[in-house]
Amino acid sequence: MKLIVDGENVPLGRIGSYVSKELLKGKDVEIINSEKVVISGSKKDILQKVVVLRQKGGHSLKGPQFPKLADRFLKRKIRGMLPWDKSKGRVAYKRLRCYIGNPLKAEEGKNIKKLDFRKPLKSLTIKQICDYLK
Numbered sequence: 001m002k003l004i005v006d007g008e009n010v011p012l013g014r015i016g017s018y019v020s021k022e023l024l025k026g027k028d029v030e031i032i033n034s035e036k037v038v039i040s041g042s043k044k045d046i047l048q049k050v051v052v053l054r055q056k057g058g059h060s061l062k063g064p065q066f067p068k069l070a071d072r073f074l075k076r077k078i079r080g081m082l083p084w085d086k087s088k089g090r091v092a093y094k095r096l097r098c099y100i101g102n103p104l105k106a107e108e109g110k111n112i113k114k115l116d117f118r119k120p121l122k123s124l125t126i127k128q129i130c131d132y133l134k
Helices: 012-025 043-057 070-079 087-094 126-133
Strands: 002-006 028-032 038-040 096-098 112-114 123-125
Touching: 002 012, 012 028, 012 070, 012 087, 038 126, 043 123, 043 126, 070 096, 070 126, 087 096, 123 126
Parallel strands: 002 028, 002 112, 028 096
Antiparallel strands: 038 123
């Protein structure tokens, strides 16, 4: 069974916890508009945390890799909410797809799940963070 989730103006933690639960139940999940997912907090604090995380990896292939693209950035954050040490977490992670924009226009009106959460007052979108990193 496939579930399509719209990430527009949804807080990262809320969409991450919902999607990780659905993945662990065995569903295939696709997230559209992943660049419009918001992270709550002040701009300075969020960007500082992201830069510190990116510096841990370095430029070598040995360190942890933190992506600059919005869809991969979201997928990496959701990976942290799955039990990555166990095989069920890795199998669930393979069922996750994230997209920039909405390439699934054929399935527009069918089964797109819109999560209704209030957008935080102080927030940044993933697109703004990724543009800062480039």
